[in-house]
Amino acid sequence: MKRYLTLILPICILLSCEKVNDAIVDNSYLWIPIVEIIKGDGKATLFLTNPAPFSNCAPPCPSNPDYFKIMISDDLQHFSLYKIVNNSTSNVLIENLTNDKPYYFLVTSHKEKFDVISISDTLMTIPSEESNLEPYLTTINYSVKKLSTSYDLSYISFKSNDYIDNYGKDMLYYKASVSNAISIVEENAYNPGWSKTKNQFVYLTSKQEGVVTYPFLLKLFDAETKISTTLFEIQYDDYYVINPTFKPDGETITFFSSKGNSDIYTYDLWKINPVTKEQTKITNFEAIGFITDSKYEWIASGEEIYLEGRYIKSNKNDIYKFNISTKLLIPVIKSCWEERTPFPSPDNTKIAFISDRTGNDELWIYELVNSKYKQVTGESSYDFDSRYSYIQWLNNDQILITVFKDIKSIAVKINVN
Numbered sequence: 001m002k003r004y005l006t007l008i009l010p011i012c013i014l015l016s017c018e019k020v021n022d023a024i025v026d027n028s029y030l031w032i033p034i035v036e037i038i039k040g041d042g043k044a045t046l047f048l049t050n051p052a053p054f055s056n057c058a059p060p061c062p063s064n065p066d067y068f069k070i071m072i073s074d075d076l077q078h079f080s081l082y083k084i085v086n087n088s089t090s091n092v093l094i095e096n097l098t099n100d101k102p103y104y105f106l107v108t109s110h111k112e113k114f115d116v117i118s119i120s121d122t123l124m125t126i127p128s129e130e131s132n133l134e135p136y137l138t139t140i141n142y143s144v145k146k147l148s149t150s151y152d153l154s155y156i157s158f159k160s161n162d163y164i165d166n167y168g169k170d171m172l173y174y175k176a177s178v179s180n181a182i183s184i185v186e187e188n189a190y191n192p193g194w195s196k197t198k199n200q201f202v203y204l205t206s207k208q209e210g211v212v213t214y215p216f217l218l219k220l221f222d223a224e225t226k227i228s229t230t231l232f233e234i235q236y237d238d239y240y241v242i243n244p245t246f247k248p249d250g251e252t253i254t255f256f257s258s259k260g261n262s263d264i265y266t267y268d269l270w271k272i273n274p275v276t277k278e279q280t281k282i283t284n285f286e287a288i289g290f291i292t293d294s295k296y297e298w299i300a301s302g303e304e305i306y307l308e309g310r311y312i313k314s315n316k317n318d319i320y321k322f323n324i325s326t327k328l329l330i331p332v333i334k335s336c337w338e339e340r341t342p343f344p345s346p347d348n349t350k351i352a353f354i355s356d357r358t359g360n361d362e363l364w365i366y367e368l369v370n371s372k373y374k375q376v377t378g379e380s381s382y383d384f385d386s387r388y389s390y391i392q393w394l395n396n397d398q399i400l401i402t403v404f405k406d407i408k409s410i411a412v413k414i415n416v417n
Helices: none
Strands: 034-039 043-049 067-075 078-087 092-093 103-110 115-117 123-124 132-136 145-148 156-162 172-178 181-188 189-194 200-209 210-221 226-234 241-246 253-257 268-272 279-281 304-311 318-323 329-333 337-343 350-355 362-367 372-375 398-405 408-415
Touching: 034 123, 043 103, 043 279, 067 092, 067 189, 078 092, 145 189, 145 398, 156 189, 172 189, 181 189, 181 200, 200 241, 200 372, 210 241, 318 337, 329 337, 329 362
Parallel strands: none
Antiparallel strands: 034 043, 043 092, 067 078, 067 103, 103 115, 103 123, 132 408, 145 156, 156 172, 172 181, 189 200, 200 210, 210 226, 241 253, 253 268, 268 279, 304 318, 318 329, 337 350, 350 362, 362 372, 398 408
């Protein structure tokens, strides 16, 4: 979660002390609250948290502000004062907002009789009526995470650590929709990427050495034959592999790999023929100073991918489109926030993605035709945690994700139109 100080010091305000100074001294500054937004029907709630209990600092320590100004805008440029609150305020309810319209907020910290101001990051929310969450797996009564389905919805893969007799280990499972039978694919397996034409998925296994876990094998699993095949062993002392999936043709497997690059965390896109095991490098992002390690997704033509990434001089990720033939890398969503995990709709008119625009990671929609945004998650009735969820379009109007409700992760369908 990013927080910046401006006007006083261009550093993160998560620097704090066990005891915060009350008096302004030379070269000192005011702390600003950690700001998060929960959206509602025609309203939004800003939560303000003192950062001091969560961090440490070296002197000079931030001073206590006397009050905060809550600023609001509907165009990201012209902010006006909404309300002044004292420094003990923990939440501010903002009402009479228009549903499906974007609003932007920032908070400024002030101290009486001193011309010192600290400013928070700008946050964004789009109020709306509460989303209808339709449970997807009614036959499973335990927590599931990172759930995804085969192209014809006849099989489901998911992670869990509280099913069968697995001693709390994190396991990769698959389930047949017809028989409802649940089987273990493998322990320490992750990142399943389903074929677009067959009931197969490609996935990674990990190997632990000491306290460090490394990617170890790239494997292919056939849900119908229940056979798992190793495609290759990853030389994890030389390079890493992440995020395997299939091209839309359902035959070619692609993945990010740092093989041959100068840094083990500098990835390029590769492909492998599952029959011949021949590997081919597709991109050369390192040469242009582009850094990515995201979950990427192909569009239906098989000629382009959407992916998150950043150039070396940037400190945050945006969303780009890369053309395999022309090698053009084009920005699609650029902002002052962290944009991740793009997933285009089947008709390629919308992109679902993860963003911290509200101060928390939430699921958003970007409409490519009219450049409009829709905030999907971010309500008080449930929690969305991107660490435990994949994004999957079931059709052009519904997304399959996992959310936390009553301290349990469940799979749900959400209408996004």
